[in-house]
Amino acid sequence: MKCHGCGVEIQTKNPDDLGFLPEHIFEKFIGREDEALCQRCFKLKHYGELIPIPINKNFYNQLKSIIHEFKTVLWVIDIIDFEGTFDKDILELVKNKELFLIINKVDLLPKSVSFSELKNWVYNRVKNELDIKKDNIRLISAKKNFGINRMVKILKEKRIEKAIVIGTTNVGKSSLLNNITNVKITTSSFPGTTLGIVKRKILDSDIELYDTPGIETKKRFTDFFDIYTQVEMIPKKTISRKTFKPDVGKVIFVSSLFRFKILSLAKDSLKPIFLIFAPEKIAFHQTKEERVNDLLKNHIGDILFPPYEKEYPLNIEYEKEIISIDEGDELAMPGLGWISVRRGPLNIEVVKPKNIELVIRKPLI
Ligand code: GDP
Secondary structure, three states: OEOOOOOOEOEOOOOOOOOEOOHHHHHHHOOOHHHOOOHHHHHHHHHOOOOOEEOOHHHHHHHHHHHOOOOEEEEEEEHHHHHHHOOHHHHHHHOOOEEEEEEEOHHHOOOOOOHHHHHHHHHHHHOOOOOOOHHHEEEOEOOOOEOHHHHHHHHHHOOOOEEEEEOEOOOOHHHHHHHHEOOOOEEEOOOOOOOOEEEEEEOOOOOEEEEOOOEEOOOOHHHHOOHHHHHHHOOOOOOEEEEEOOOOOOEEEEOOOEEEEEOOOOOOOOOOEEEEEEOOOOOEEEEOHHHHHHHHHHOEOOOEOOOOOOOOOOOOOEEEEEEEEOOOOEEEEOOOEEEEEEEOOEEEEEEEEOOOOOEEEOOOO
């Protein structure tokens, strides 16, 4: 089998050599060999020349040394994964800048969400961590071309001359830039750094936007999957939601990587009611505790997904945590979605990958 991007023979053994494709993905292309793309070409197709970069010390130092050349930063955030994309380490880099928070993918929220309430929600969510004016929070949809003209108008009114554009992977940074800028002008490398940066100009203006590689924070549930799976997990439709009124002892899975068990209720209290919100290709599944082991052994890939393949290699260290969420609050699972408690409190024991932090927050919806 050959990669239809670079023509190299596909191999499944060495991720660092040319033509690499993970084995579980290789199997998907049997029978449709001419569609196979090696990992490198797949990344190029999705990210262009700005291949994502993990947020390690080296990257951090490089970005730090570049960012002082910019007064203004456009930070693109995905509203569907606010907690996973409003990253604390990135926040440290942009704290003293003139910052625009570009909240993308608002088209994926239910129609009932009002934009003025949404903007207030974002403002209240960030105001203790950032000194930002409400006007610098822009709600947009790069896909549906919503809010973008207004955003550009504000950049012009504020006489912004140049800005650096940053964001974690898959927030829609390139969709936005492809919409508002001409094709790239130069790929500039800043002295002392190896970071790929692409300079663009906003159409009909002299405003320069410097595009940077997508950042992999390694703090999202998505980070346990290969890029093929990550791309499949990106929502295409209005976020799915499902209501649960489970009994004590019931276990609910969200994908195969996260589950929680309903703990005992206070005497005389009513059963909790909650909603789970997640992209359409993330499974929710309610079961009895006795079934958990069978599901984990035999049903990853069909009932519990992602991953989308049965033989997917998962090598994760899990941990348990007990959490109580008050009525009206939400528990966000970075990269997966969130749980909104409508009648509570909800007392649960969660099982999640180590190092993934859950966040309790005021309700988005
Ligand atoms: P980047 O990695 O930040 O450059 O993100 P991309 O621009 O490649 O977008 C990642 C995915 O999100 C793609 O599948 C896009 O089609 C999708 N996407 C980007 N912006 C929007 C948006 O406003 N709404 C929706 N529904 N999808 C979007």
